[in-house]
Amino acid sequence: MGLSKVIEIHEDVFADNDKSADELRKYLKKNGTLMINFMSSPGSGKTTTLSRLINSLKDEYKIALMNVDIETSVDADTIAKNTGVKTLQINNGGLCHIDADMTSRSVTQFDVDGVDLLILENIGNLVCPAEFDTGAHLNIMILSIPEGDDKPLKYPLMFSKCDVVLINKIDAKEYFDFDINKAKERIFNLNPKAIILPISAKTGEGYEPLLDYIRNQIKKIKTKELTEQEKEALIRKYERGLRTGSDIDMYKEKNSKKENKESLCDTHWDGA
């Protein structure tokens, strides 16, 4: 009896969190803001990766960063100093994760109007952050070479929840017995859709595909979905035979934008 009550409460907590997370995603989408949640174990290189990433994109987009830690504002201060973008430190009172309500409250205080890319540097931990949807549109995790290629076997939830896995510190690979092919195979077994990118936050090696991926995702978040009325009007026009080149191109372009958006929705969110 007591046990089943605990299970009910547990399920409700996650259901409430998922609802808050969906609301935050929709709010950010309306605002034209892509939010990415970066997760990893302590010291894999989140702050270093993000400093370089923000510096590479800050002339193209308005970027803001929220950092979660149990204590101190060291990482938010480091990124503010390294990049000059607006940062917010969230101290979460000793918890090993941040949930969607906490993220929403932080977003409200932070004011993300006009922000194209909102980055969340999650708390360093490979277990708890994977259990809580933060409301981000994308989850990126970092596995670094010194941690070992067996981590997908030991922390499967984290690897199955993320859209992208960055294998960081490849500049140091000659010093460690890290087999990149083994790591990739283990990640794909858990998450066949994962995008895996080896990088070095220290040297910048491997950054271009990551930057292009993020540019593309920002473009997608700003793509407006056609209303049902607009879709029908275009289809009627097309079917009636008003087939000037520009009509057809416009129809195709709008439909392909919709498909792009749906492929994002398939894997990450409903985006309504």
Ligand SMILES: Nc1nc2c(ncn2[C@@H]2O[C@H](COP(=O)(O)OP(=O)(O)OP(=O)(O)O)[C@@H](O)[C@H]2O)c(=O)[nH]1
């Ligand atoms: N050789 C090498 N060192 C790196 C690289 N990226 C980060 N580091 C080093 O790894 C250490 C930890 O990096 P951080 O960026 O602070 O790691 P983090 O994940 O933000 O750490 P927490 O926020 O404490 O969880 C620092 O000494 C970095 O200089 C890399 O690509 N190559």
Ligand SMILES: [Mg+2]
């Ligand atoms: Mg950090």
